[in-house]
Structure formats: C-alpha cells, structure tokens
Amino acid sequence: MKKFGIRLLTAVAASSMIVTPVMAAPSVDSLEENKAAAQSEVSSLQSQLTELLTKAGELEEDLIAKGEEIIEAKEDLKAAEEKEEQQYEDMKLRIKYMYEKGDASMLVSLIESDSFADLVNKAEYIQNVHTYDRKMLDEYVETTRKIDNLKTTLEDEQKEMETLQTEYEAQGQELSNTIESKKDEVANLDAQIQAAAEAAAREAAERQAAEEAANNGGNDGENGGAAANGGNGGATTNNGGGTTNNGGGNTGSTGGGNVSAPSGNTSAAQTIVNAAYSQLGVPYVYGGSTPGAALDCSGLTQYCHRVAGISIARTSQAQGGGGKAVSNPQPGDLVCYGTHVGIYIGGGQMIHAPHTGDVVRVASVYGSPWYRRYW
Incomplete structure (x- = not known):
C-alpha cells in the first residue's frame, strides 16, 4: 500500500506539472519588434489612404466639371424649349392668318394680283412661309433633341462617377478603420512595453536590494528602491515616445500645427x-x-x-x-x-x-x- 500510495502521489505530481506549464513573459525587445512592425503597417496603410484620397480628390474635380456641364446643358435645353415654344406660337399666328380666313381669301389675294409675276410672287411667298415654318420647327426640335440627349448622357456619366466615388469613399473608410485599429494596437503595445519595463525595473531593484541587504544592510535597500523609481521613470519615457508618435500622425492628418x-x-x-x-x-x-x-x-x-x-x-x-x-x-x-x-x-x-x-x-x-x- 505504501508503494501504491507513493506511485499515486508521483503520478499526480507529474500530471500537474504537465497541465500547468510555466509560460515565459514576453521580453521588452519582442514587444518593441511587434510595435515597430505594427507602426510600419500603419505607415503603409497611411500611404495607401493618401493615394486613395488623392484619387478621390481628382474624381471630385471631374464630378464638379461634369456637374457644371450638366447645369449648362439644362440651361441650353430650357432656352431651346423657350425658343421652340415661341416658334410654335408664331406658327399658330401664321396659320390663323392664312388659313382661318379660308381658301377664298387666299384665292382673292391671288386673283387680285396686279400681274402674273405678282401672282407668282404671292404664291411663292405662301409656299416659302410654309417651308420656313417647317424648317425652323425642325431645327428647334432637332436642337432640343440633341441637348436632351446630351443631358441624358452627362447624367449617365455622372451616375457612373458617383458610383466610383462611393466605392472610393467606402475603400477610404475601410482603410481609415484599419489604421485606427492598428493605432489602438500600437497604443496597447505601448502599455505592454511600459508594464514590462516597470516589472523589469522592480525585479532588478529587488535583486539589487537583496544583494545590498546581504552585504550592507537596509540602507542600500532604500537606494535600490530609488533605483526602482528611476526604472519607472524610464518606462514613462517609453510611453511618452509612443504618444509622440501618435501625435505626429495626427499632426500629419491635419496638415500642420x-x-x-x-x-x-x-x-x-x-x-x-x-x-x-x-x-x-x-x-x-x-x-x-x-x-x-x-x-x-x-x-x-x-x-x-x-x-x-x-x-x-x-x-x-x-x-x-x-x-x-x-x-x-x-x-x-x-x-x-x-x-x-x-x-x-x-x-x-x-x-x-x-x-x-x-x-x-x-x-x-x-x-x-x-x-x-x-x-
């Protein structure tokens, strides 16, 4: 039974050692490397965002120019429609003058011609009036049609450009979100670095205090405590450096002080x-x-x-x-x-x-x- 009990205790102890391995804390150097890698990724993403916003700015210029063309086309269309309406009213007056009096009036006008040449001229004038009216109406209808087609084309192009702008803005927002998340990650790494530095300072202070206590007594232990405070100060400097980096990013985004x-x-x-x-x-x-x-x-x-x-x-x-x-x-x-x-x-x-x-x-x-x- 004693042997069985010893074996059981040995097995339990061994299994507990396997289940609860000791994990080494990340070193300051590895955290610094992670921070540098994250900051490099942020810089790369920032470059991509700048390029994207440049393209969006160029697209905005195109959109404004296209919008101005559409505004001008609409004004031209309105003017053409007003001219067409005026032409239509003029034609109605001519029709009323020449046709509402009846064919007899036109016939009398022709019969009362002073000469054959006068008759021909009057007949030709009547024909020319009709021809002119048809010609002018056709011209204004064609002008209106062309301007209307131009407006439709420009509006279609504008919709395409608006779609592109929406895509650019969506991509820009995605990049902005990614950058912000990485900035948060870098800030978190700053906190980890500070915590690791403080822990290292405390451990060093404790070792130093123990050594000095063994050699010289409690006074040297107090000096070790002062050294620990100095270590904490160094950690704060590291964190301050991180803040400076973040601040630099903000300054860049706003274009200056x-x-x-x-x-x-x-x-x-x-x-x-x-x-x-x-x-x-x-x-x-x-x-x-x-x-x-x-x-x-x-x-x-x-x-x-x-x-x-x-x-x-x-x-x-x-x-x-x-x-x-x-x-x-x-x-x-x-x-x-x-x-x-x-x-x-x-x-x-x-x-x-x-x-x-x-x-x-x-x-x-x-x-x-x-x-x-x-x-």
Whole structure:
C-alpha cells in the first residue's frame, strides 16, 4: 500500500506539472519588434489612404466639371424649349392668318394680283412661309433633341462617377478603420512595453536590494528602491515616445500645427456663418456654385468665404488642405473630411450640403473630421 500510495502521489505530481506549464513573459525587445512592425503597417496603410484620397480628390474635380456641364446643358435645353415654344406660337399666328380666313381669301389675294409675276410672287411667298415654318420647327426640335440627349448622357456619366466615388469613399473608410485599429494596437503595445519595463525595473531593484541587504544592510535597500523609481521613470519615457508618435500622425492628418485659440477676423467668421444660414434649403447639385439655386458642399463653403471677402479653393480636398489647422473649432471654421466639407457653427454642429437629393441643412458633426480656418 505504501508503494501504491507513493506511485499515486508521483503520478499526480507529474500530471500537474504537465497541465500547468510555466509560460515565459514576453521580453521588452519582442514587444518593441511587434510595435515597430505594427507602426510600419500603419505607415503603409497611411500611404495607401493618401493615394486613395488623392484619387478621390481628382474624381471630385471631374464630378464638379461634369456637374457644371450638366447645369449648362439644362440651361441650353430650357432656352431651346423657350425658343421652340415661341416658334410654335408664331406658327399658330401664321396659320390663323392664312388659313382661318379660308381658301377664298387666299384665292382673292391671288386673283387680285396686279400681274402674273405678282401672282407668282404671292404664291411663292405662301409656299416659302410654309417651308420656313417647317424648317425652323425642325431645327428647334432637332436642337432640343440633341441637348436632351446630351443631358441624358452627362447624367449617365455622372451616375457612373458617383458610383466610383462611393466605392472610393467606402475603400477610404475601410482603410481609415484599419489604421485606427492598428493605432489602438500600437497604443496597447505601448502599455505592454511600459508594464514590462516597470516589472523589469522592480525585479532588478529587488535583486539589487537583496544583494545590498546581504552585504550592507537596509540602507542600500532604500537606494535600490530609488533605483526602482528611476526604472519607472524610464518606462514613462517609453510611453511618452509612443504618444509622440501618435501625435505626429495626427499632426500629419491635419496638415500642420494646430491653433487652439480663436484668431484672425471674428467679424469675417460671423459673416461666413451668416452666409451659410442664408443658404439653408438650397438643393444639392454636383458642380453647383450658384447661391440660392444650386450648391454642392465645396460650392457652399467657397461662397460663404467669398461673401466675407476670402478666396478659397473650389474642391473640398483643396479646401481641407489650406488655411490653418485648428484643434478647438470656432464658428466659421471649415469642417473637413476626405471628400466633404461644411461650415462649423458651434455646439458640435455644422451647415453643409450633404449629397444629391438633399438640401443645405444643419447637421451634427460626425466621424473624425479635422478643422481649417481661413479668417
């Protein structure tokens, strides 16, 4: 029985050793390597996002140009339709004059001709009037048809470009989400590095304290405690370095140093806001830059700044890259996204022209925009 009991205890001890292996804690070096790899991936993704946004910016320029062509085609169509209507009214007057009096009047007019040549001229005139009317009507109908076809073609092209823009924006959002997730991962690695560094500092301090305690007593142990505090300070420096890296990324995305306090002409800023309010309800139209009639997002913001005597670029991407970056937005600042802009009016709200089928309206600032100031 004793042998059986000893064997049983030995088996239990062995099995417990197998079930609960000792896992080595990750080293600071391996965590640093993981952090560097994650940051490299973030940089690569950032380059991809920049390239994608550049393409989206070029597409925006094409969309604006195409929208302006469509607006012009619609105006031409309207003018042609007005001319066609006028021609139709003129023809009705001619028909009423020549036909409502009856064939007898026309016959009398011919019979009362002074000469055969006069008769021929009158008959030819009547024929020419008919020919002219038919010709002019055919010309205006053909013009209207061509312009209508042009408008349809341009609208089809615009829809195709809008589809592409939607795809670009979807890809851009996907990349942005990926980058944000990797930034979170890097931040987490920073925390792991700090924790590992603090643990290593504590272990070193404990070893040093034990050695000094064995040699010199408690005083050296206190010095070891001071060394432990120094180790913690080094860990904080590592974390600070990580924060600096993240901050650099943010600075790059906003295009430069941030202005936190109001600056410039606040009167111009209020003029910008007032101009934005004046356009509430105006329909969104690609390429629209006509206040009170048709505006797209950058057309709205350009108009609002123009009212304040400030000249800014036409496209949202160019507007989002100019002016001064601000971290504490004030009314009158631009709210900037990759392919969209609006006017900040305070309280976390903006006035913007959202998209086709919508109108200029007040909305809450959404997502992760950056802000620019031109006033």
